[in-house]
Amino acid sequence: MTRLTVELVPSTCWWSNVRSHVAPAVWERLRRATATAAGNRCEICGGRGRRHPVECHEVWDYDDARLVQRLVRLIALCPSCHEVKHLGLAAKRGRHAAALAHLAKVNGWTAADAEAYTEVVFEQWAARSRHDWTLDCTVLEVQGIRFDPTRT
Numbered sequence: 001m002t003r004l005t006v007e008l009v010p011s012t013c014w015w016s017n018v019r020s021h022v023a024p025a026v027w028e029r030l031r032r033a034t035a036t037a038a039g040n041r042c043e044i045c046g047g048r049g050r051r052h053p054v055e056c057h058e059v060w061d062y063d064d065a066r067l068v069q070r071l072v073r074l075i076a077l078c079p080s081c082h083e084v085k086h087l088g089l090a091a092k093r094g095r096h097a098a099a100l101a102h103l104a105k106v107n108g109w110t111a112a113d114a115e116a117y118t119e120v121v122f123e124q125w126a127a128r129s130r131h132d133w134t135l136d137c138t139v140l141e142v143q144g145i146r147f148d149p150t151r152t
């Protein structure tokens with residue numbers, strides 16, 4: 001199984017991040033709980049960042065048949081792994097090569113493997129971005145977390 005994957009959120013998704021839709025104190029609690037549960041280490045590579053040991057990333061599942069975007073869980077990632085997750089953003093910041101290098105390193109891939117993989121990921125993103133998605137945040141709702149469902 002691939003350890004580190006790229007997770008591009010379709011451009012048509014109702015939500016791309018939890019942080020913008022909950023109270024700041026709620027996000028801070030979720031972020032801390034996620035980091036603490038992971039021992040302040042990246043859940044994928046075990047690494048830590050210099051300024052922030054770990055960052056909080058939302059793992060989404062996309063049901064391509066029902067067109068449902070479901071929040072699976074929050075995960076603690078080092079800044080390098082987090083950058084790979086949002087590869088499109090990394091590219092905009094001039095960090096594409098660095099992100100690809102980290103992706104290859106963590107997965108034990110060659111640079112060509114990483115390039116081929118990201119091509120498939122971007123094709124899937126383009127296909128998913130042609131549809132509207134229904135949001136499923138049951139994983140947070142069962143914890144009693146309230147949302148402000150405004151599109152950002």
Ligand SMILES: [Zn+2]
Nearest residue numbers: 042045078081
């Ligand atoms: Zn990492």
